[in-house]
Amino acid sequence: MPNRRWICHLDMDAFYASVELLRYPELRGQPVVIGGGRRHQPERLADGTRRFATLHSYAGRGVVTTATYPARDFGVHSGMGLMKAAALCPQAVLLPVDFDEYRRHSRAFKAAVAEIAPVIEDRGIDEIYIDLTDVPGAQEAVAHDPHGGVRALAQEIRTNVLRRTGLTCSVGVTPNKLLSKIASELDKPDGLTVLTEADLATRIWPLAARKVNGIGPKAADKLLALDVHTVGDLAARPRAELIEAFGRSYGAWLHEVAHGRDDRPVVTHSDPVSSSRETTFERNLHAVRDRAELGEILTRLCTQVGLDLQRKGWRARTIGIKLRFEDFRTVTRDLTLASPTADARDIRQAAGQCLKRVELQQRLRLLGVRASGLTRAVEPLH
């Protein structure tokens, strides 16, 4: 049976850290962590060498955004608090996040892929899906030698990404997005894995259920309680049992993914649903005692959201706020306006209304502003 589709998932290896190594090649091979604020920029010394901050002197609330593989060897990983990372690997170099630089390299790697295969779905700054099914010239190669043909094509994409950016990536090629996402992780970093449905039992079923994109920490815990550890365990459970435990929609989906089934198309364009800004304070703020400071922060967030909307050409009909208390409880409030806006004062006004509806007993650690119900901005009528 020939595969109907060939879908590729491409994931850049330790992307932010790898981009930093392009400008600081002397750090290659060392444990390096990206994260935190802007207070640890490398310093250029008189003799031309650079001095980098290390984790051991870090104090604050930041988390690891990306760690190089040598840092991962110490147990450091994305999402970990920097204080904890410092305890595991104090000698690691700490670099601040530079999104503008990563976005530049993101555009470059996507352009390199598009030179070979143009049907691309963006999945954020460092990964994409590519539909290889209709790549010009690939049809014949795949027809003559399905496995080898598609492998050569994926290898050509990887080579072009490396040539254009100096960065490596890992790639999975399978009949669908679900399996490709899993496959791209099987030989990371700098790997290429091609699978068909025939490989399901040997390559996918032994993996932890948590490896499936869409099975998060909560669902994984619940599955463990049902003695489901691997994807294979999941595949062995009757559909009805999964629906019983997880509900009609998610239960049926679990059953499908365990059997490697997924017919989602590669989507090449989508409009944004929301746009937001949020900030975690350096110290928790009190609604009354720090009222002025909170007001300023809220105004600043509203201004940023307004500018973001204007820059991207969108207006929002719903404005919301997000608060996180010191005990980490999160609440949201939102308000739908009579007409859409991208004006900072309108947004500030709505956010203020939302804030009045929250009980502020505890101190706050985070404040956020979100715009949703987006419509395209039109030329104002003069």
Added chain:
DNA sequence: TCTGGGGTCCTAGGACCC
């Protein structure tokens, strides 16, 4: 040594309309 910032999608109840 407590846990960033930017997103998407889903669920569920109530309001309101037909």
Added chain:
DNA sequence: TCTGGGGTCCTAGGACCC
């Protein structure tokens, strides 16, 4: 008067992803 059902919008929260 009571019953009934469907559809959409709004709001709040939560799971999950990068």
